[in-house]
Amino acid sequence: xxxxxxxxxxxxxxxxxxxxxxxxxxxxxxxxxxxxxxxxxxxxxxxxxxxxxxxxxxxxxxxxxxxxxxxxxx
Numbered sequence: 001x002x003x004x005x006x007x008x009x010x011x012x013x014x015x016x017x018x019x020x021x022x023x024x025x026x027x028x029x030x031x032x033x034x035x036x037x038x039x040x041x042x043x044x045x046x047x048x049x050x051x052x053x054x055x056x057x058x059x060x061x062x063x064x065x066x067x068x069x070x071x072x073x074x
Contacts, residue, residue: 010063024053
């Protein structure tokens with residue numbers, strides 16, 4: 001029962017991570033639009049979005065490994 005609850009929690013966290021990654025990608029696309037002038041690009045916002053994307057991907061990979069490990073325990 002606890003293992004199933006942990007798997008469910010990790011899957012929910014992965015769903016949230018997907019949403020977070022989508023938002024980061026949207027921010028990157030907006031800031032790198034060819035319609036913007038070079039001086040209008042906010043590099044801090046791009047850097048933050050890329051960092052968020054990296055962290056989210058790493059966390060999702062860790063969660064996926066943990067889910068697989070827990071499923072084997074069932």
